[in-house]
Amino acid sequence: MTTSGLQHTEYLHQFGIKSTRQRNAVLDVLIAHDGIQTAGELYQAVVRTGELVNFSTVYRILELFQEKGLVEKSTFPGSSQCVFSLRKAGHSHHLICLGCKKTITISKCPLAMFEQGVAEDTGFTIVGHDLELYGYCPECQKKRNRK
Amino acid sequence: MTTSGLQHTEYLHQFGIKSTRQRNAVLDVLIAHDGIQTAGELYQAVVRTGELVNFSTVYRILELFQEKGLVEKSTFPGSSQCVFSLRKAGHSHHLICLGCKKTITISKCPLAMFEQGVAEDTGFTIVGHDLELYGYCPECQKKRNRK
């Protein structure tokens, strides 16, 4: 860990989250990796930074971060595994490469008007949606073509 | 079970699936329930019809049905549980009530053009997407307002 610890503390406080060594470490990893990762990958990454954090603590921290709106929990397409990502300002979605799991954050969301229409048609109050796009990134496309 | 067994057999054959007592029973439940359900709910429903089917068989059948394009596997928002639903003709999505889990199938999908734009921007080949809307149905809204 570097001098960023203090900044993390402030950042967490903004979300009403008490700062601890472990939470700073998890936040570090979330910031460093722009995209989605499973709890396991996140845990591995924390360990790699040299910080000692228990696996169940990682889960508890992720749950807390999610409640406070700092991270977003979603699901890797097809699998039943949860993935986590830092919530960006505003509303965004992910484009996920099925080959290498590379993730691109998409800040445009085409659903606002659509939701409104659906709400009118159904009488539902729509509070949100899950949207993930998936496909293959340029590199993985090449690999697939070679086969 | 009623006389529908024979119809189910034909239906399954259309998908290249051999008919068995257990598969007919699962298909029955899938047809009866318009919307998504977890493997567990589906299993319970099968048991309730009086058919004897093993839990792991249900999983195997659902996996097979999915491979053959008869059912769709997705994820319940927020949770890590898989849910299954009969695949409708064409492309569709679900609007899920967070209160009572009632599901409405939405046959419109606003993403085709959006995907094209994202593909051009990123160089990705986009092969699909997960989209689920969630909110509260009219009944559950009332319940919530009473609190």
Place this chain on the structure above:
DNA sequence: TTGGTTGCAAATCGTTTGCATCCCG
């Protein structure tokens, strides 16, 4: 000081698998 946070280990949940038996075609 003290209530919230963590580590540890065990429990739990959903899902998958190996293998012997069974049944559809």
Place this chain on the structure above:
DNA sequence: CGGGATGCAAACGATTTGCAACCAA
């Protein structure tokens, strides 16, 4: 009859929990 389908029980991976020790405020 034969190969695929099933039941059973055990394995499995991911996630959650109870409890005692610990630490940030």
